[in-house]
Amino acid sequence: MTLAATRRKPSLRGDGLGTVLLFLPPALLVFTIFVVLPIGEASWFSLFDWNGYGSPQHFVALRNYVRLLAFVPFRTALLNNLLVIAISLCIQIPVAIGAASLLSGPGRLTVVMRLILFLPYILAEVAAGLIWRFVFDGNFGLVAVAARELGMNAPFMLADPDLARVALMVVVTWKYFGFHMMLVLAGLQGIDPELRQAARMDGATGAQIFRHVTLPLLRPTLRVSVFFAVIGSLQLFDIVMPLTAGGPGNATQTMATFLYNFGITRMKIGFGSAVGVVLFLISATFSIVYNRWVPGER
């Protein structure tokens, strides 16, 4: 809306202005105080060495960032976030597409199956993390018992850095693929079934129809799916805390758990804020670039 257009159509006659002043400020105020100000403050605090008491005095310029980027646990955390993104895009979404195309029809069994596969998504991350902590437990867990049955040594998956990372990827997949499946199902419902019938009449195989008809039409859905997979992967926190708390030896830290473990529990506000700013810059850059360069329609 341009200024000129606004002038030509002044619709704040009568009680318009009053309504704006009554309806908008509550949301603006809460949002500003609890979301925007903290983000702004994070970039300010990140320039100080500060324990959170009094006011920040010890200005260190960009030293927190330099330390952060050289700090091995943070690099591990960053890599873990990238790994989660890769797993989400290369395993979760393809599995979701596969499951959705098999479950797009009517029928009671399909509906029940869909709900089962969606179930992990509605459960709290904390519960998912704890359940899988049990599954991977070296003494009582399902994986350990299965290994013993097969005559192998029971692995303590969560005590081994590499296995713990694998475990985390398994849990992330378990928790979120159902969400992507539902998105794809919604997308499939928007596709005219006649298109597929027409392709079949022309002699296309199931695989060809999927590749050349269904997949291109799912593009807008997949665009949304990928966006949520990336943003969700970047903020991974709730699953990691009950599962490994970032251990063993920081092997499964993510940027968010790193921020919590090194910033908040040690009250290193400056250092922790720098982590927040890095996480913000990555997320915001991704959002902007993605929304600008990956078009929704065709």
Added chain:
Amino acid sequence: MSADARDRTGYAIACAGLVVLALFVLVPLLATALGGLKTLGALRSDPFGFPLHPRWGNYGGILAGGRYWRLLGNSLLIASVVTAITVVLAAMAAFVLAHLHFFGREMLASYLMLGLMFPAATAILPLFIQVRDLGLLDTYAGLILAEVAFALSMSILLFRNFFRQLPVELFEAARMDGCSYARIFVSITLPLCRPIVTTVAIITFVSSWNNYMLPLILLDTPSRYPWPLGVMDYQGQYSTEWQLVLAFITLTILPAILVFVLAQKQIVAGLTAGAVKG
């Protein structure tokens, strides 16, 4: 092999894959629920099997104690208030942003959408300082306002998109009749927007019910904890007695599963609408 036969073989393999996927989802959940009925020894020797001598006492003890009910009560209180405030604030803001023309409207709308661009984790440290300086640390007021703030962007977006689809003639006619905007909001918009209220309420309630990070940072007193913090506490306390922890986990996720089974249509639609319409 003909194309048709290949299609059929492929289909069979795919269906087998689905069954494996369903087992992957269900086995951990069932093992958790059944594990809560076992002794520690039985858990170690046979975690998959059905317990021959179910120990209902594991569950009974938790249900008889006050801890479980208090955690659920706290969560219910927090999530209900967060949902109510979010719906009201978001609907009001979205109404103005959808129906009134004023200078800076699009800028304000974009500003309120900022929350969609980054995760809450980025701001938790200064948020902690902010809430502390407001004197709201370890209070429900602080936690609830913070949760509302982080729910606003998505909610306003959903409401605004919905309001924009309502026919303009409706409002123009009402204005001709001398109806105030506030009156239009209450008597015309709100009654028409029940579906979107349901969607926003479901998204907000579920995310508050499951929220772990914000209460972890903003609350201190265990008696005020919502259940995700409480179940972590419980696990820390009884970490050597998995059977009790499993029973506790099962009971805490039970309400979510029950509600999901009863209202699956609305919940699936609600939780995916946020992504699709946003």
